[in-house]
Structure formats: structure tokens, C-alpha cells
Amino acid sequence: AMLSPGLLLLAWLPACLARHSLQLRAGAPRCYSAEELSLGHAPPHLLARAAKWEQALPVALVSSLEAAGRRKRQAGSPGGIQCQVLQPEEVLEADIHQRSISPWRYRVDTDESRYPQKLAFAECLCKGCISTKTGRETAALNSVPLTQSLLVLRRQPCSRDAAGAPTPGAFAFHAEFIRVPVGCTCVLPRSVQ
Template sequence: MDVKQILIFGLLLVHVRTCMGNRCYADHELSDAADRKLRSRYPQPPDPSPAAAPDSPASCPVALYQQQPPQHISGRSLSPWRYVLVTMKDHYPSTYAEAQCLCSGCILIQDNSGPEKRPLSVESFDYNSVPIKQSRVFLKRELCSDGKTYHLRPVTLEVAVGCTCARVRTSS
């Protein structure tokens, strides 16, 4: 074999390998194929239960910190969050839970030397509540060249999984 034949053979192998990775599926096969691929190649983290509907107003729960804070870390954090459901119809999984920060600032707990001796909580804007993001692989449904079937392309998206307090950015 000369160099030209080896090069042509190599290109043919690349083409065959690429086509095998982009197998086309009929509509009724798509969901099962996506589930198989996600389980075998792209394991998914368990989704937490969403605490509220995405259209309900989110507010900073400063008053809760005057009492006993909730047990879950999302409510005990000085930058509390809730989970909302996000839907992307052309992706698998098509629905997932994403963290939404409830405060702009961060909750500071101050000692109260008054008669009640309960801690006083305030939202401080000297700090920001910022989402903590994690890369997550989804499978995007894309139309094949025949115009009737679909292939699944892995795409990586950043998903908010919680919130934390950070110092306010200052320009230098």
C-alpha cells in the first residue's frame, strides 16, 4: 500500500466511524435510544425535587432566619435557593431541576442583645448570591439528512445546582 491508499483508507474509516456515531432514529425509537445512551455514556445526577413552580415569585427568606432554619442545605445557606423545573423540548432529558438564588445579597445573622435574645437577620448587599454551576451532558435531537429521522448529538450545558455568597466584584 502506498501513502495515497493509506490516506484514502483512513478517511473512509473516519467517515464510517462518524456515521455510526450519528445513527438516525424514527420518532418512536428516539426516547428509548436517548435513555440507553444517557445511562451508558452520560450518567445523569439525580434531580432534586423542585420546591416551587417557576412562575411563583422568589423572595429572600430573611424572616426564616429569625426562627429555626429549614433542615435542607438550600434553606440553611446564607445564599438560599430553590429548585425550578426547566424544559427543553429538543433535548434528553427534556426536563431537569435547576437552582434559582432567592436573594440578591447574602443573609447575615447578627447577635441581638435585646430582650428577646434572638439573632437578627438582614440581607447584606456587600455580598452577592451567585449560582454554582456544573457542566451536564444532554442529548440534542437533530434532524437527519433524510428529513424524517433524528440523530442524538451530545451537548454540554452549564446547570445551576446551588447558590453561594461571594464578595461583590469591584473594578480595578
């Protein structure tokens, strides 16, 4: 079986980012003044060392999700989350998240203190899974999110003097791994209903 480039990327990124994480964590984080930070963003050398975020699926999807959101708002389309009846003839050309028996949608998660600030988070559309026989949701199985570990930079206020009080506009940056939901799958329920 051939692996898609997306799956290969998901397997490669955690190991690559772990190496960068060790470099970023070495020593106490430097406190950058407001003058050293361009519009409050992380210093370019930290961003360059952290990761090639544009290659990560949660980052790569953001621009297309935002564009789709603008189109829906202009068209007046409802944007609610719902578990729909599966129509095989309608989903043959659809993306994998729409063809799954545990379908999901993506939403843009924004965190001003994180770099990247915007990430695509998957949200399961069904509590159960879609029956391949009826095309309708069944509680015999549960939909659960699949997560990916992603290295991000976290911005925190810091002090530029010995007093210890945060200096206005000054920030330190540290690396941390977060769990990002990237899709959904079907599992057996933990208990029989």
C-alpha cells in the first residue's frame, strides 16, 4: 500500500521537531524588548529554528479554510456542525474527511500567544459512526479525534530588569508540544449501552 504525502509528513514531523525543541529549550529563555519584536511577533531566528510550519497539515490548511469560510459567509450558507446521512454517490469525489464513516470538519483555532497563531483543528461531526448499510449514524461505534503532536512557540510576558515585574511589551519564548486533532476515526464504545 502506498502512503500519502500527508501521512508521511505526519510521521516525519514529530521526530524532526523534537531535535529543534532541544535547541530551543537550552538555557533560560531570553527576554525580548518591544523594540526587538516586530509587531509582537517572535524573533525571526526563533521562527526559523522552530520548524517548517508551512509543511504541517494543521498550518497548511488554514488559508484554504479561511477562504472557504469567507465564501460561505458571502453565500449565506449555515456553518453548523451536523452528522449527515451518507450519500455514496455524492461523496465519491469528496475529500477523505467527508467520505469517512467518522466524518469531521476543520475549524481555525487562533491563539495570540502561540506561533503559529492559527492552526486547523479537526472536529468530529458525529458522536457515533455512519453505518455503511444505512448511511445513517449508529451508536454501535464512537467517533473519536486522532491527534498529532506539534511543536509550537509560546510567548510569555517577562521582566527586563531585576525587579521581576513584567516589562510592558517584553516577551520570552519557549518551545512546547501540543496535541492537535487532525482527523476522526471509529472505535468500539468503552461500555455496552
